[in-house]
Amino acid sequence: MSAALPGNRALPASQYDLATYWGRVKHAAEISDPRMLLISKKGLEDSKELIASYKLGKIAQMSPELWHAKKVVDATIHPDTGEAVMLPFRMSSFVLSNLIVTAGMLTPGLGTTGTLLWQITNQSLNVAINNANANKSTPLSTSKIVQSYLLAVGASCSVALGLNALVPRLKRVSPGTKMVLGRLVPFAAVASAGALNVFLMRGEEIRMGIDVYPALSAEDKAAGKSDQRDSVISRAQQLTRDGYTGPGTGEIAEDELVEE
Incomplete structure (x- = not known):
């Protein structure tokens, strides 16, 4: 992201109002825009130079070109390392890859x-994305990554197979209810394994803390814990909305809450 580029001048967080729901939706759509996967190496370097020029004070104010450059950098560059995230695991690829796995x-x-193959595929993707985008101020060893992967796969497969075996045996439940419960099995498996995955893959952020900006040398354990908690909750909510109710449901609920 742009924070990793040289210069002391801070860029605006977003061209959208992040205090509003739709502003946050548009901002998230910017970062996860699949078109960013088509940006060439030269296009990325040009965007980085443009952002650096702004942060160094060579450009007076934001422009459409600068906003586009920020979009390219935020969707491609890791904020801690300043290097491009491996192509399949960038946030701009998140929608496409998860669409296939969810289906x-x-x-x-x-x-x-x-069931086993899709759960393994899903957890493999989760581990790869978590590792590629994790906070690099608290690095994780290869052995820890492998251990976390195996535990997450084991958890998701166990929950999925266990519930698949349990649901048909429920005696006081109607066939329609059994069908609904059967459809919820992937959610239960992915949500439980996803929570475990986050804590295992990024557990060092809780134990060691993470860098807090702009105080670059500070490491805050509370920030690490908050980051983990928010990741688990948001992923469970995303699974519920996108996998079962559709993306519009969250928007309707938010609008109703505001109106009340």
């Missing part, structure tokens, strides 16, 4: 083999 996990009649 696979929700396919009816997968059976044991299909």
Whole structure:
């Protein structure tokens, strides 16, 4: 992200009003825009130079070109290392990759083999994204990454297979309810493994703390814990909204809350 580039002048957080729901939606859409995957190396370098010029005071104010450059950098560059995140694991690829995995996990009649394969695929993707985008001020060893991956895969597969075996045996439940519960099995498996995945892959952020800006040398354990908690909650909410109710539901609920 732009914070990793040289210069002391801070860029505006977003061209949208982050105090409003729709402002945050538009900002998230900017970062996860799949078109950013098509940006060439030269395009990225040009965007980095433009951002650096602004931060060094060579450019007086934000412009459409500068906003686009910020979008490119935020969607591509890791804020701690200043290097480009590996292509399949950038946030700009998040929607496309998860769309495929979600469709696979929700396919009816997968059976044991299909359930295992899609859960393993999902957790492999989660671990890769978590590792690629994790806070690099608290690095994780390779052995810890492998351990976290195996535990997350084991948790998701155990929950999925266990619930798939349990739901059909429920006696006091109607067939329609069983069908609904069966559709919720992937959610339970992914949510539980996702929470475990976050704590395992990014546990050092809780134990050691994370760098807090602009005080670059400070490490805050409270910030690390807050970051972990928010990640778990937001991922569970995202699974509920996108996998089962559709992206519009959260928007409606938010609007109703504001109106009340």
